[in-house]
Amino acid sequence: NDTDPGTAGSPAATGGGGGDKAGPIVLGFSQVGAESGWRAANTKSIQETLTAENGFDLKFSDAQQKQENQIQAIRSYISQGVDVIAFSPVVETGWDAVLQEAKEAKIPVILTDRAVDSQDDSLYVSFIGSDFVLEGDTAGKWAVEQYKGQGLKIVELQGTTGAAPAIDRKEGFEKAIAGSDLTIIDSQTGNFTRTEGKTVMEGFLQKHGDQIGMVFAHNDDMGLGAIEAIEAAGKKPGVDIKIITIDAVKDGMQALADGKINYIVECNPLLGPDLADIAKKVLAGESVQKRIVVKDEAFDQEQAKAALPDRKY
Amino acid sequence: MTTDQLVEAPTRRRRGLDVRYLPVLGTLTVVILMVVIGGALYPNFLTPRTMGNLFINNAHLIVLAVGMTFVIITGGIDLSVGAVLALSSIIVATLLQAGWNMWLVLPIAIAAGTLFGLMHGAIIYYFRVQPFIVTLAGMFLARGLCFLIAPLSIPIANKGFDRFVGWRIKFGDFRITTAVGIALIVVLVAFLVLHYTRFGRTVYAIGGSEPSAIMMGLPVTRTKILAYVISGTCAGLGGVLFAMSLKSGYALTGVGMELDAIAAVVIGGTLLTGGAGFVLGSLLGVLVLGLIQTIITFQGTLSSWWTKIVIGALLLIFVVLQRLLSRRRA
Amino acid sequence: MTSSNLFWPLVALLALFVANTIASPNFLKITWLDGHLFGSLINLMRSSAPLMLVALGMTLVIATRGIDLSVGAVLAISGAVALSYIAGAPDPASPATVAVAVLIALALSAVLGLLNGLLVAVLGIQPIIATLILMTAGRGIAMLITGGLITTVNSAPYKWLGSGWLLGLPVAGWIAVVVFVVLLLLTRRGALGMLIEAVGINPDAARIAGVWSRLIIWMVYVLSGLFAGMAGILSSADVMAADANNAGMMIEMDAILAVVIGGTALSGGKFSLSGTFVGVLVISTLTLTVTMLGISPLVTPLFKAIIVLIVMLLQSPRARTTFEAWSRRTAFRKKEAVA
Amino acid sequence: MVAEDLARVVSDEPVISMTGISIEFPGVKALEEVDFRLYPGEVHALMGENGAGKSTLIKALTGIYGIDAGTIVVEGRAVSFSSPLQAQAAGISTVYQEVNLCENLSVAENVMLGQEVRRGPSIDWRATRREAQRHLSDMGLDIDANSSLGSHSLAVQQLVAICRAASFDCRILVLDEPTSSLDSGEVEQLFRVMRSLRDQGVAILFVSHFIDQVFEISDRVTVLRNGRLIAEHRTADLDQEHLISEMIGRSLAALGDLRVDARDDDAEPYVRAIGLGRAGSVEPFDLDVYSGEVVGLAGLLGSGRTELARLLAGIDTTTAGTTAVEGKAARLGNPRAALDRKIAYSSEDRKGEGVIGDLTVRENIILGLQASRGWLRKLPKGTVDAVVAKYIEALNIMPPNPNARISNLSGGNQQKVLLARWLAMQPKLLLLDEPTRGIDVGAKAEIQKTIAELARDGMAVVFISAELEEVLRLSNRIAVMRDRRKTGELDNDGNLEVSDIVSFIAQGGKAS
Ligand SMILES: Nc1ncnc2c1ncn2[C@@H]1O[C@H](COP(=O)(O)OP(=O)(O)OP(=O)(O)O)[C@@H](O)[C@H]1O
Ligand SMILES: Nc1ncnc2c1ncn2[C@@H]1O[C@H](COP(=O)(O)OP(=O)(O)OP(=O)(O)O)[C@@H](O)[C@H]1O
Numbered sequence A: 001n002d003t004d005p006g007t008a009g010s011p012a013a014t015g016g017g018g019g020d021k022a023g024p025i026v027l028g029f030s031q032v033g034a035e036s037g038w039r040a041a042n043t044k045s046i047q048e049t050l051t052a053e054n055g056f057d058l059k060f061s062d063a064q065q066k067q068e069n070q071i072q073a074i075r076s077y078i079s080q081g082v083d084v085i086a087f088s089p090v091v092e093t094g095w096d097a098v099l100q101e102a103k104e105a106k107i108p109v110i111l112t113d114r115a116v117d118s119q120d121d122s123l124y125v126s127f128i129g130s131d132f133v134l135e136g137d138t139a140g141k142w143a144v145e146q147y148k149g150q151g152l153k154i155v156e157l158q159g160t161t162g163a164a165p166a167i168d169r170k171e172g173f174e175k176a177i178a179g180s181d182l183t184i185i186d187s188q189t190g191n192f193t194r195t196e197g198k199t200v201m202e203g204f205l206q207k208h209g210d211q212i213g214m215v216f217a218h219n220d221d222m223g224l225g226a227i228e229a230i231e232a233a234g235k236k237p238g239v240d241i242k243i244i245t246i247d248a249v250k251d252g253m254q255a256l257a258d259g260k261i262n263y264i265v266e267c268n269p270l271l272g273p274d275l276a277d278i279a280k281k282v283l284a285g286e287s288v289q290k291r292i293v294v295k296d297e298a299f300d301q302e303q304a305k306a307a308l309p310d311r312k313y
Numbered sequence B: 001m002t003t004d005q006l007v008e009a010p011t012r013r014r015r016g017l018d019v020r021y022l023p024v025l026g027t028l029t030v031v032i033l034m035v036v037i038g039g040a041l042y043p044n045f046l047t048p049r050t051m052g053n054l055f056i057n058n059a060h061l062i063v064l065a066v067g068m069t070f071v072i073i074t075g076g077i078d079l080s081v082g083a084v085l086a087l088s089s090i091i092v093a094t095l096l097q098a099g100w101n102m103w104l105v106l107p108i109a110i111a112a113g114t115l116f117g118l119m120h121g122a123i124i125y126y127f128r129v130q131p132f133i134v135t136l137a138g139m140f141l142a143r144g145l146c147f148l149i150a151p152l153s154i155p156i157a158n159k160g161f162d163r164f165v166g167w168r169i170k171f172g173d174f175r176i177t178t179a180v181g182i183a184l185i186v187v188l189v190a191f192l193v194l195h196y197t198r199f200g201r202t203v204y205a206i207g208g209s210e211p212s213a214i215m216m217g218l219p220v221t222r223t224k225i226l227a228y229v230i231s232g233t234c235a236g237l238g239g240v241l242f243a244m245s246l247k248s249g250y251a252l253t254g255v256g257m258e259l260d261a262i263a264a265v266v267i268g269g270t271l272l273t274g275g276a277g278f279v280l281g282s283l284l285g286v287l288v289l290g291l292i293q294t295i296i297t298f299q300g301t302l303s304s305w306w307t308k309i310v311i312g313a314l315l316l317i318f319v320v321l322q323r324l325l326s327r328r329r330a
Numbered sequence C: 001m002t003s004s005n006l007f008w009p010l011v012a013l014l015a016l017f018v019a020n021t022i023a024s025p026n027f028l029k030i031t032w033l034d035g036h037l038f039g040s041l042i043n044l045m046r047s048s049a050p051l052m053l054v055a056l057g058m059t060l061v062i063a064t065r066g067i068d069l070s071v072g073a074v075l076a077i078s079g080a081v082a083l084s085y086i087a088g089a090p091d092p093a094s095p096a097t098v099a100v101a102v103l104i105a106l107a108l109s110a111v112l113g114l115l116n117g118l119l120v121a122v123l124g125i126q127p128i129i130a131t132l133i134l135m136t137a138g139r140g141i142a143m144l145i146t147g148g149l150i151t152t153v154n155s156a157p158y159k160w161l162g163s164g165w166l167l168g169l170p171v172a173g174w175i176a177v178v179v180f181v182v183l184l185l186l187t188r189r190g191a192l193g194m195l196i197e198a199v200g201i202n203p204d205a206a207r208i209a210g211v212w213s214r215l216i217i218w219m220v221y222v223l224s225g226l227f228a229g230m231a232g233i234l235s236s237a238d239v240m241a242a243d244a245n246n247a248g249m250m251i252e253m254d255a256i257l258a259v260v261i262g263g264t265a266l267s268g269g270k271f272s273l274s275g276t277f278v279g280v281l282v283i284s285t286l287t288l289t290v291t292m293l294g295i296s297p298l299v300t301p302l303f304k305a306i307i308v309l310i311v312m313l314l315q316s317p318r319a320r321t322t323f324e325a326w327s328r329r330t331a332f333r334k335k336e337a338v339a
Numbered sequence D: 001m002v003a004e005d006l007a008r009v010v011s012d013e014p015v016i017s018m019t020g021i022s023i024e025f026p027g028v029k030a031l032e033e034v035d036f037r038l039y040p041g042e043v044h045a046l047m048g049e050n051g052a053g054k055s056t057l058i059k060a061l062t063g064i065y066g067i068d069a070g071t072i073v074v075e076g077r078a079v080s081f082s083s084p085l086q087a088q089a090a091g092i093s094t095v096y097q098e099v100n101l102c103e104n105l106s107v108a109e110n111v112m113l114g115q116e117v118r119r120g121p122s123i124d125w126r127a128t129r130r131e132a133q134r135h136l137s138d139m140g141l142d143i144d145a146n147s148s149l150g151s152h153s154l155a156v157q158q159l160v161a162i163c164r165a166a167s168f169d170c171r172i173l174v175l176d177e178p179t180s181s182l183d184s185g186e187v188e189q190l191f192r193v194m195r196s197l198r199d200q201g202v203a204i205l206f207v208s209h210f211i212d213q214v215f216e217i218s219d220r221v222t223v224l225r226n227g228r229l230i231a232e233h234r235t236a237d238l239d240q241e242h243l244i245s246e247m248i249g250r251s252l253a254a255l256g257d258l259r260v261d262a263r264d265d266d267a268e269p270y271v272r273a274i275g276l277g278r279a280g281s282v283e284p285f286d287l288d289v290y291s292g293e294v295v296g297l298a299g300l301l302g303s304g305r306t307e308l309a310r311l312l313a314g315i316d317t318t319t320a321g322t323t324a325v326e327g328k329a330a331r332l333g334n335p336r337a338a339l340d341r342k343i344a345y346s347s348e349d350r351k352g353e354g355v356i357g358d359l360t361v362r363e364n365i366i367l368g369l370q371a372s373r374g375w376l377r378k379l380p381k382g383t384v385d386a387v388v389a390k391y392i393e394a395l396n397i398m399p400p401n402p403n404a405r406i407s408n409l410s411g412g413n414q415q416k417v418l419l420a421r422w423l424a425m426q427p428k429l430l431l432l433d434e435p436t437r438g439i440d441v442g443a444k445a446e447i448q449k450t451i452a453e454l455a456r457d458g459m460a461v462v463f464i465s466a467e468l469e470e471v472l473r474l475s476n477r478i479a480v481m482r483d484r485r486k487t488g489e490l491d492n493d494g495n496l497e498v499s500d501i502v503s504f505i506a507q508g509g510k511a512s
């Protein structure tokens, strides 16, 4: 095992695998699921970075959006005696017990993409991900800047209820438009999926009719669903109703370039390289930052057109 | 007419191997095989810790499956248990966060499950509506209430609760947590109730033939309703165990868990037509599901969907074998 | 009047329409827009199409005393197969590609229905457990096909199936309505309905009367699979994405609710396709109503439960006898009063 | 008519007295103002034809059916049980006509359910089993109490059910046709137990169709007919003929001989079975059935008549032998194949294999026709109307409403509807299994007449009935079954008597 003093010890009790220092780093990763295009890109990035060539032995599991599956997977990684555990928590709460077990087994835990709500921040070594509040804030600020004075009424398509990005993006966006003449007139969850985004948007259109001036969707997929609903209602997305989304996956960027979406704040799914980096550092005993925020860009239409050809996800 | 024509000799059975135990023995064999294969393939698989985790991860499912076993043996079904579990765990979290005493909160949460069970049983019995649709409505009702009470996940920070939850016995690396202890006690109690009480035997009799049970003068109404009450109570208790393991309550937990419970019961050798089955089989059924998941995580390269495919395939094998077996007997 | 199966579901539907109209006065308004009709009711027609297809198949299955839990999984598989084929084809936008994709998906769905039928009709396995197998494994298979990703494509003809228009109405709606009418003709104008009911009420007697009980049971599962496949195509075309994880989630339960609301008993026998039609509209409208009333969609299940419980209790034999006894008494009193 | 002045064996108060009991089912008056009294220490036989209301009277007593009118007094207290549970608590143990036990449980459990030996709340299985075994050996049943009930034959199950009823510390024991599937040795055994219980003062209500048994065991007899009380007698004062005429309401001869002329011997049989059999149910048999004749099947209960007919109708698969229809070999692997060759079977299990409960009379009648035509092409409405009207008229189906739900018709009329279903298909061979069971006398005669007419018109008929008189009256030829074997054929030349058939059955076909 890659033994080191300091924060990350080897899982001494369970001496499976090869005990030699030269062996690859065994990293157990528990993914939320495959609920959106963003997630797919995130999974791909992790699987493509943490390869044998890069000195990793990746144990990957997909929790299908169920916390119990994730906990099961993490427990399994602990008993397998992996070197590092990483995961994107499905929900914010309910991790203390299993993380405590990891801590007792001296296996460092890295959170990716989403944070946990725990009073004890010694339970994980680092968090890598975007600042969701900032994403919401960026989106809100751009909206205010572009459309102030028009008194646009906004409907919000929230992510999965209780998930960190949904809570934080909402918070950031609300704070940013506070005090401006933009108002949120309705806000409901579209569960981060296209289908539900479309259904909820249809309801909004029915309910508020022509009042709606803007859609703020917590991810591209819901935004794409909303576009379908808007088009079916005989309106022009991006023109009659402005659309701001977060994520910047390829389909979203295409829509942005086509003028159907007005602005996208990127949420970088390519966490693989950062994760690999941090995992190596932790195991080498180097100190790492508790919170590593990935740099997110934001695109308007022109920038999207420029960025689109090189977009990998 | 001579005696030997009508009164055939009872079919001889080999001593010690009752056909009724065959399905359970089959499941036991599968469990052992999976453990052996897992142990051979993966280091650290055959460790007390992994085996202990099998119980820790599935304590709530064990309890659900036990309750489901009662209902299925009577020939019914309970689709609400996943949602009731979620409701109960939310009640625990909400009330604890509101500062209530733990010893008041836990019974309330369990009683919520009991109430659901009572409602199901009463509607099924008095209005003669099929259990499937009643408990399906119960599932929607419980799920809706979950969101009504708490759309967001609620963390539990309660010292007493932590202490209660944190209790564990260790045999080396094999740990038994409070939740596992409770689940195993539930299995034991259920076993005793099913096999050593009149109520338990009546459950089997109803599953064998409800009209017969009525004509034999057994308390069918009470027993049937009670079976749903037990299932509901188990779901309530399952919710408490779930809250204990997560120290939080969340409205989206336990989606589809009723199907896991049903699958566990069926894999454990209980006939969905009622009248035959063992609660220990259901425990084994849960372990089979848990082992599939564990093996797939240990493998680490198998995509998660293989879990579903393997569970489906196993179900298929079990059900077809059961069917052929019972056909041979008939 | 209450003896009609359609009475209570229609009351429920009407109540929802009234609630919607109050919440949004132009709920019932239909306008002509860009060469097609537009309005909530039109949206409803399109968005309820997948559930309609699934529920119609479910009605036939339930009429034979069965149940098909696997429709959601089949729906997901169908969408995954169609979109994966289109995504892999050299020319995604050509109608030929789309036609082939649709045919493959439908054929596969029918084969899956065939497997369900095999377990139920030939091996005699209980329908609920037989279809639970595919329900569990099916979603895994769908993810296997998409590789766990959400497959998206750009293909105008395919998109047309989900959100296109024909003669001013949504294509998806047309498909559902055509299936409904064809089934209605087959079962009520043809003899299929009576034979299915005979098999559902008393399979042994039907067999002795010369009805191919097994074949009929087998056929309803194939139809159910096929319709679930069609629903899969419509719902994946609706958003042009195949989401193996979430597509058709819980649609089996919604379909069963719709069937039950429509007055078909889970114990088999007499069935009502029109009842299911109304039942589906109730469920779909309810989803819309909840959004319109500004209630979180998360609470939708609560309303579903309440509606089902009410309709179910009103339709239960005991409530019916109580009601009949009551109306007989009042009629009697009236007669007395006249005399 | 009720003899009030009967000398009592034990001159106590009646332990049960039912007065003016009426029960009506949709379309059937099952009981009309029936009085019934049961005294301690007597065996009281309840007699009557099929459908006379015997089982209904018992179910009224034990709370399975609610009564529409009347009073029930048990041991001096007016009662109205709402479930068998309460009846049992009041000391009434019952064995119902259909075996009502749980096949999934062991014999011991079936005997002891609800009265297990317990220590605290927990069942003491060893003591319970010992107790069960004791009760079983009291009945002279030498079977393992631990064995599963389902592994035993119907007869043994019947004995276990009786054993269960007797094991309760009961003051009233009700046995509804307990002997229908027992052989003579077992019947003797049962009677021994019954006598010993009677001597202990238990009141026993006993239903049987076997007149000899009634005369052997009972102290008193109550006769029901069409739901009405006809008479109550001391058995010792009664002679058989009188009892039978009270039961059927007229003397047997009144119906007369309905046989049609014997077949033309040169013709080809419509169906010829050669060595047809099914392992475990019917031994291989040969049988020819000619057009225009009625072949009766005679035999005791459980002798395999039903199974034989089912083989000819393709309902059960054969394991031996061949069938030829009109001289050509035919595989009758399923009912459809048989129906395509114009062979129809009317099941003895009217409810389970005959009527389609929720469908209308009209739909029930045309079901067979439609099934032959396929699911796509519905029968034209005109044809259907004509067919339905024709048979409602011809068979005098009451009410003559084609749109009534069949489940609301009385048993006899349901049977007529089923007959109409088969006749509408114009079969060339009609297998009728107990077509007159549970049907009142009038309907019975009508059906018999119809069968005779059909044969006259050239149809081949196989007629099965438990009533030998009926078989004799209708059949040209009688095939005798015993122990699932066809033991021989008797030509009914008009001189054949019931007693001839009985002795033929008894001899097991040694004489011919
Ligand atoms: N549950 C029921 N619903 C409707 N009709 C019934 C029901 N039970 C019995 N009947 C009818 O009531 C009448 C009396 O039936 P019952 O079973 O008491 O006859 P029985 O004398 O016991 O005849 P058997 O000798 O055939 O047993 C019959 O016409 C029967 O069809
Ligand atoms: N439901 C049943 N379960 C088990 N065995 C049965 C059943 N019905 C009949 N048998 C047995 O099958 C054998 C043949 O029965 P079958 O019904 O052919 O006789 P049957 O002469 O038609 O008598 P019945 O007059 O009772 O119809 C008998 O030994 C009988 O005990």
Ligand SMILES: [Mg+2]
Pocket (backbone or CB within 6 Å): D054, D055, D056, D097, D176
């Ligand atoms: Mg009877």
Ligand SMILES: [Mg+2]
Pocket (backbone or CB within 6 Å): D305, D306, D307, D348, D433
């Ligand atoms: Mg018979």
